[in-house]
Amino acid sequence: MSWLSNVRNAIGGFVPGGKTQAPDTLWHKCKGCGTMVFNKELEENQFVCPNCDHHERIGPKERFAYLLDEGSTEVLAPPRAAEDPLKFRDSKRYADRLKTARASTGEQDAFVNARGTIHGQRVVIGVQDFAFMGGSMGQAVGEAFVQGVEAAIKDRAPFIVFTASGGARMQEGILSLMQMPRSTVAIQLLHDAGLPYIVVLTDPTSGGVMAAYAMLGDVQIAEPKATLAFTGRRVIENTIREKLPEDFQTSEYYLEHGLIDMVVHRRELRDRLATVIGYLCGERRAA
Structure with a gap:
């Protein structure tokens, strides 16, 4: 298709009097x-x-559309969580920041779950949305993560989590950090039920999320060239007084050093997840 055809399709074929899109x-x-x-x-x-x-970077709606079989998606209602428990205010009130994020993303908070199938295999998928306050982890994210685990246990299905976060949500202080051990306990419940926990690391994943459920997967997958870090590059360089490699804190660096299992292109991710699920759940289904 030529560039001219692309333009015509994009703005409705230059129909006189029709609606057009701004450049x-x-x-x-x-x-x-x-x-x-x-x-x-x-x-x-x-x-x-x-x-x-x-x-x-993409959000939950796109993830579900690209991964789940057509017509199988059931988005789970967001769980209830305390809002602004510390009555926090910096340059703006935390309550106002939440309203702005909800208006811009259409989501209640930064973590959304859905159940469905991938090539006919049942799954529960949790997606962290970086567009919602940098995907920061607060009580609502912790509640949603536990909700996803509970749904996976109920469905006897693997729980697949897509991480994208700047870390803990500073407006919730210690209550945000408490979601780290909480999510770890939830993952253990999933293991006790004999179900796999699969993590897909996307750009960027850092901070408290990286130190918690992002690195606890039975299988660790990452998208190409994603930034993966606990803390910033400059902070580390200033601490150790050394220059770090150019590819430091990337998916490829993590793969080379054995911290993740594979780096998978987005177009290949659906098929790769189906294969992994087949390996991990094949014996259980046969039983």
């Missing part, structure tokens, strides 16, 4: 190579740059 809604500048890509083309390519394979 900034037609194009997306790739953060990897700087190339301008049609938004429609990017969406059709699962938000992966067709020029450099840079994986853009």
Whole structure:
């Protein structure tokens, strides 16, 4: 398809009197190579740059659409959690920040669960949304994570978590940090039930999330060139007084040093997850 056809499709074929889109809604500048890509083309390519394979950040709706069998998706209602328990305020009230994030993303908080099937195999998927306050981990995220574990145990299905977070939510202080051991206990309940816990690390995953459920998977998968870190590169360099490798804190670096099991392109992820689930759950299904 020519660039002219792309333009015509994008703005309705130049129909006189018809609605048109502004130029900034037609194009997306790739953060990897700087190339301008049609938004429609990017969406059709699962938000992966067709020029450099840079994986853009996506949210729960896109994840569920790309991974789950058509017609099988059931998004779980968000669990109830205390809002603004510390009555926190910095330059804005925490309650106002939550309202803004909910209005911009359409989600109640930064972690969304859905049940469905991948190639006919039952799964429960939890997706962390970086667009919601940087995917930060607060009580609502902890509640949602536990909800996902409970749904997986009820369905006798693996729990697959997509992480994307800047870490703990500072507006909830120690209550946010308490979600780290809480999620660890929930994962143990999943193991006690004989069910797999699979983690897909996406860009970026860091902080308290990286120190908790992001690195506790039975199988650790990552998207290409994702930034994965507990703390920032400059902080480490200033602490150890050494220059770190250029690929430090990337998916590929983690794979090379044995911290994760595989790096999988987004277009191949659905099939790869189906294969992994088949290996991990095949004997149980046969029994």
